[in-house]
Amino acid sequence: MNSPEPGNVTPPASAPVTPPERGRVSASLLGGGCEPDPRFTLANERTFLAWIRTALAFLAGGIAVEAFTSDVFTPGLRRGVALSLLVLALLVSASACLRWLKVERAMRQRKPLPLPVLVPILSLGGALVAAGLIVFLINGAS
Amino acid sequence: MIRRGHPVSSRPLRHDDPGLQPERTLLAWRRTLLTLIGVCLLFLRWIPPFGLMALLPIMVSLVAAMLIQIGLNARYRKSAKGMTQERIPAPLREVAALGCTVIVLSVVAIIAVVSG
Numbered sequence: 001m002n003s004p005e006p007g008n009v010t011p012p013a014s015a016p017v018t019p020p021e022r023g024r025v026s027a028s029l030l031g032g033g034c035e036p037d038p039r040f041t042l043a044n045e046r047t048f049l050a051w052i053r054t055a056l057a058f059l060a061g062g063i064a065v066e067a068f069t070s071d072v073f074t075p076g077l078r079r080g081v082a083l084s085l086l087v088l089a090l091l092v093s094a095s096a097c098l099r100w101l102k103v104e105r106a107m108r109q110r111k112p113l114p115l116p117v118l119v120p121i122l123s124l125g126g127a128l129v130a131a132g133l134i135v136f137l138i139n140g141a142s
Numbered sequence: 143m144i145r146r147g148h149p150v151s152s153r154p155l156r157h158d159d160p161g162l163q164p165e166r167t168l169l170a171w172r173r174t175l176l177t178l179i180g181v182c183l184l185f186l187r188w189i190p191p192f193g194l195m196a197l198l199p200i201m202v203s204l205v206a207a208m209l210i211q212i213g214l215n216a217r218y219r220k221s222a223k224g225m226t227q228e229r230i231p232a233p234l235r236e237v238a239a240l241g242c243t244v245i246v247l248s249v250v251a252i253i254a255v256v257s258g
Contacts, residue, residue: 026232026234026235029234030234035229038163038221038224038225038227038228038229038230039161039163039225041224041232041233042163042166042167042221042224042230043163045167045233045236045237046166046167048241049170049173049174049240050170052174052240052241053173053174053177055244055248056177056181056244057177059181059244059247059248059251060177060180060181060184062248063184063185063187064184064187066188067184067187067188067191068187079255082255083252083256086248086251086255087248087252089244089247089248090245090248090249090252093241093248094241097237097241100237100241
């Protein structure tokens with residue numbers, strides 16, 4: 001305050017804040033814009049973590065189907081169900097990262113948030129797995 | 143030495159966010175950590191049929207869980223400090239690391255199932 005250096009003046013909240021000690025890679029990934037509200041950053045982080053847990057749950061389901069259902073399913077079906085769950089885990093985790101980045105960028109640019117691509121993938125994948133199981137159950141009953 | 147009374151180190155832990163955002167984020171990381179450990183334990187069931195192929199995801203998920211556990215405190219501190227400073231650096235590295243971990247786990251599991 002009492003020093004004459006201009007570097008000590010804190011910018012007003014609306015002005016774009018100079019980027020902190022951030023590497024070139026992350027700077028280019030995040031794009032420009034100004035720092036968003038920290039609450040938004042944390043909320044985005046939690047949403048990412050929730051998607052990652054969803055992916056981990058799919059992964060756990062795939063592992064369990066492969067490990068525990070050899071008495072229930074035929075080998076082909078078991079492999080199919082396990083693989084579809086594992087592929088869903090892969091898709092969900094990959095798009096969780098991408099969505100986190102997209103949301104982070106949109107918040108920095110003060111743009112509207114992107115539509116969730118994950119939701120249709122997830123519901124479609126879940127519906128496919130459920131349909132496969134229904135077919136299996138009907139075939140097994142007859 | 144003098145810091146043992148915690149007047150210095152506990153200062154950034156205080157924040158006045160009524161929504162308890164740092165706490166919620168900390169708990170979200172904890173839940174993720176627990177899920178990761180669960181996945182790691184499930185992979186143990188793959189050792190008899192798959193052998194070494196199952197050891198890789200077990201090690202990966204264990205190391206990731208340990209790293210998360212080690213970093214929990216610092217992460218909470220960072221977010222609590224960020225609430226008072228009104229800015230939090232985007233956790234790009236953490237997101238990339240965790241995302242890559244889960245992607246690697248799924249890819250290894252897919253390869254194991256496909257190769258039988």
